[in-house]
Amino acid sequence: MRWSQLFIPTLRETPAEAEVVSHQLLLRAGYIRQLAAGLYSYLYLSRRSLLKIERIIREEMDAIGAQEMFLPELHPAEVWRKSGRWDAIGHDMFRLQDRWGRELCLGMTEEEVMTSIAIGELRSYKQLPQIWYQIQAKFRDEPRPKSGLMRVRRFTMKDSYSFDIDAAALDISYKKHHAAYCRIFDRCGLRYIAVEAHSGAMGGSQSHEFAVPSDAGEDIVAICEGCGYAANLEKALSKHRQPTAPDQSADEPAEEFATPGKKTIAEVAEFDGAPETSHIKSLAMAADGKPYLILLRGDHSLNEAKLSSVIAAAEIRPAHPEEIRKWFGADAGSLGPVGLTDITILTDQALRDRGDLIAGANKNDHHLRHVTPGRDFETTFADLRAVAEGDTCVQCDTTLKLTKCIEVGHIFKLGYRYSESMGLRVLDPNGKEVAPIMGSYGIGLERILTASIEQNHDEAGMVLPATIAPFEVVVTPVNLKDDAQREAAEALYQSCRDRGIDVIFDDRKERAGVKFADAELIGIPYRITVGNKISDGIVELVTRSTRQSTDVRLEEAVERLAEVLANSAGADDSSASP
RNA sequence: CGGGGCGUAGCGCAGUCUGGUAGCGCACCUGCUUUGGGAGCAGGGGGCCGGGGGUUCGAAUCCCUCCGCCCCGACCA
Known part of the structure; x- marks a missing residue:
């Protein structure tokens, strides 16, 4: 891609409405523009990043045998009535009517639709297990959208649903998802922890949340550095401190x-x-x-x-x-x-x-x-108390740390909540009708991008991992009017493309400072600078995260870059390099 | 829904208190010069001052009302 022909509207100043870093940078770097509260247009750069995130998720889901589907975002009220959630959910659901007055809603999640499909088709335990997923828009009428893409009214979610014959089989589906989620977040270059989580009022026996420590986060996680215990505060256990004074003998009447x-x-x-x-x-x-x-x-x-x-x-x-x-x-x-x-x-x-x-x-x-x-x-x-600062771990007595986190994924064992309420039944090996047991598993794609920016930025802008950055490398000629520089840069651009490296060529008629600043703002992980040293056949390979520059021979530059990309954060050994 | 803040050019803001021809910086367009870290000079374009109503000879400015956005809280699968 030639930068001169692209729409990358970077801003020099931070828009006043943005408070958290990721929001500021997404706007400044020209990734997104706001349409209304909690509704964002994803411009070219964020679209590229999100497509890369989506591809990683798809690969890892497919690797555990999950099957991708595409479902309507518009749902008839009927299926939600069947599960009981049409009335149970309040203002969070966007509701509307069609021309005949029939009630519809915009999908917040897909348990009902997935279960409806299963009701129509699944007949026998022999068809189980099934894992179905989709990567699509979700709509929630949040009372308070905030922090850029952190909490919005329309977002993209990968949500999968498992159908199993019994609890032991569900356990396998659940563990597969847990492992797949770890691989996904690893490949996205996130530093995260898997924590025990509250499964919500809608039931479910076990639940884990994938949490990225960040001050911009909205969840609080209790972490024990002694034994590794980690749980969302909604669920966390702890030993409380002893009472400051002992109780007196309790003989006296009130x-x-x-x-x-x-x-x-x-x-x-x-x-x-x-x-x-x-x-x-x-x-x-x-x-x-x-x-x-x-x-x-x-x-x-x-x-x-x-x-x-x-x-x-x-x-x-x-x-x-x-x-x-x-x-x-x-x-x-x-x-x-x-x-x-x-x-x-x-x-x-x-x-x-x-x-x-x-x-x-x-x-x-x-x-x-x-x-x-x-x-x-x-x-x-009953256990009703919120874990407080200074409490100690129930397992090992270490003082717990309370850390703000961004929730990027959540996996639940749903149990029979939907199969029973909606009437999903299959025959077991004895010919007896039984309800399959279900699980549901979500990942917020925009949250991955947001969390990554929160974790990886400096005063100049984003520092995205190569696996999810909109481009892997930018080729920057310092002075386009210099024939030698222009021709070398053009050749580098072509050979990156030939090698399958995701490259952007900064062919804008701008001064070097502008090009450097923009490339750093939008977070491209590597830069090949073509400047005066081209007369000696030398270009520079610059790493965004460290800003270190290495002189390399022009003809070796692409090879060196490919090596660096293969070893960079988030890349896995075999498949990730392009 | 409660509390607070804001709305003036694409972005950041001044002007509002004390009514009198709408400004600054950046960005944008043209020309010349410049070319390794957000260039310089010259010229230029761009505004229902969030909307509606009122007061006034006259409203960005005062009054009423509606809308939108942000933050804190409530809320939140």
């Missing part, structure tokens, strides 16, 4: 005392002199409108994902102030478990075997001391 104007745990603790760890934090929640009281140690906070796996409800939210007054007879800040009759009380495990604690009295501006779970109120214990 006793009310006034706490005028003290609402938060910190205020109450300061007032009564006992540490936060000797207080009970009481949170009023509404689950499908029904009241729940959640109890945590004063210094702990609630993990709502864990709560949602304990309470089976479609909607769980903090109770409104009016509800709190009606249910507890007091306002938030003075709530507690003692004396409640019609409210389910769930207590975090950290309060098990504790006693002599301080809790709200359900009377404004009053608390109770000497409160002991089990004695003063009935409750069920």
